[in-house]
Amino acid sequence: MKPTEKTMSGAEIFFEALKREKVEYIFGYPGGANIKIYEQLYDIDHLTHILTRHEQGATHAADAYARATGKTGVALVTSGPGATNTVTGIATAYMDSSPLVVFTGQVQSHLIGNDAFQEADIIGITRPITKHNFLVRDIRELASTIRKAFYLANTGRPGPVVVDLPKDIIAAETTFEYPDTVDIRGYKPNYHGHHNQIKKAAEAVRNAKRPLFYVGGGVIMSNGSEELRVLADEHGIPVTMTLQGLGAYPGDKPLSLGMLGMHGTYWANRATGQCDLLVALGARFDDRVTGKLDTFAKNAYKIHVDIDPSAIDKNIVVDLPIVGDVKHILAGIAAELSGEELDFTEWRAQIDEWRAECPLSYEKADGKLRIPHIIERISEITKGNAVVTTDVGQHQMWTAQYYDFVNPRSLISSGGLGTMGFGLPAALGAAFGVKDRPIVNINGDGGWQMNIQELVTVKHHNLPIKMIVLNNSFLGMVRQWQELFHKEKYSFTDLESSNPDFVAIAEAFGIPSFSTGDVGEVDELLDKAFNKIDGPVFIEFKVEKEDMVFPMVPAGASVSEMIMERLNPKRMV
């Protein structure tokens, strides 16, 4: 576009740029350094600002909004503590490659470096946890910097970008010119995989006897779920998914093996060990997936499809790398193989045998209330169609195991960084992005207390979030490790004597709240939450305290050293 004749302030340019980027929501918190932006915001009606009660909440909400919608999430905070409070949120988004732009206020340019009031070097602090970051030093660069920030955040391998805005820049004036295109010479993501490599991949599938798709978050991010479904369904190729990949392929179909890795299913891990072709799609061979690296899928020809060249050969050296967008490449492989009759019946029968041999199970006979049961019921009541956010720990792994995700962008969980306190703000971010599906936050009693202040935001906007706290009065996953690997020293993980009255807290925020420890009341309460009450609902389930998540592959062990249940290490060959 041509520059405007009239000059505009930095704050006006800021909102004009967000308008061009079609931003609908920003999650933020005002303060001294960004007050001029908030002054301008007062008269803005082309977007909605959501006031969270903590900048970490704003960042997680923006991150989750991005994961739920595929659009870029936007957070706006002030300088100093406002900016440093976003650090966990930014690192969370970085580890899970979520497109996020965080605007931080900054002290006036001439004060930078002087230890001014509420000054923090947020550019230095966030350098290792952002895809890129910018300090705007000249008002004439403001518009083009915002353009670049959005472009970088949501192209290639997505990730968070920080834009630091000194107070004087926001107040300065210049003409407005928004670039139509972006050209960053050091940044040219490659979307189209090399044609020969795609042909070779198709050939490998053709020649395989025991192929397996190992699907990560990249498939969801590239909107490649449909292409994956077409390819897997046409040829009957089994699919296993990482935590971030769940939902990329419908979890209720026979070809889905569920999650692999540390708390993956027995049959997914066996299939990984026995496959002769492993096709990694937008996944990164994370240590929670591979366990001991040199025994992971050791007999398989390995193909790795990823848009980020640095992901290739990082943890595992593969036989055939294909750099590009998973969606394009899946379509390319499908086109190569279309109409061919490939027969993997025997392989699928083998996997079904494993499935029957060690199904996911938990104790039901004693009539006690257990987390897997609650999650199974939520999955059934919502027909696998909810957007589920979680915190981190046992409830997160049980959610991955027992909730049948049938759609992509359904499980929103901090996988890479493993951030406690993510679930509640994530649910509120998702609720703004997705209005036609149920929104559920499954949480633990530990993580629930880490961003509990966002109950205000949930109530204020009357968001229809069903908040489920699975209270075992323990930091359960740490407790599990303590029992299994740390001499049963339950050091600082028992919260029973200190946990507050969760129902009273939620009620104080004005949210309908319920609590039970009775397995017989689960359905009634869930029915109330999902079918009877429109707005937010809080339910505390008092569950068995010392249950553990199985199967489990101990950290750093081979998948063959999987533990199937308490005191029963099962050897897999």
Added chain:
Amino acid sequence: MRHTVTVLVENRFGAFDRVANLFSGKGFNIHSISIGETEIREISRMTIVTEGDDHIIDQVIKQLNRLVDTLKVVNLTEHHRVERELALITVTYQKGNLEEIKNLADIFRAKIVDINNKSITVEVTGPPEKVNAAVNVMMPFGIKEMARSGTVALKRGEQPKPVKKELLLN
């Protein structure tokens, strides 16, 4: 194995920090790092001497390429190249050792660039091994202070013909 990697980066606020941060954050070794202007004003050249096995060097190159401000990354170890380093070495000046220092400096085509009644400063330029050798011979005189520039390097105009992969396999 030691590798010399050159990185062309945007001559922009923070570009150097990003590269240095990457090395510390990923736990890569740095033997030396130098940065300066190139023939194009907006572009700086960094020369990094690093160490690691093939897998690590592969990651170093990929991670450097991933940075948005990075324009080009070349592992010069795979090429014919010119490598130079400069060192300033200040040794103790004692009666009678000037001649010896001068002679040794001559052997390395080094120059005496400063002298007073307590110390002599020698400037030596060359490939890093030559600079190391010069430092070693100066050591007996008592090195009071030393500054080394780190390696700078460029590809030579003439390059070896690439060896075809099939030939390597046979």
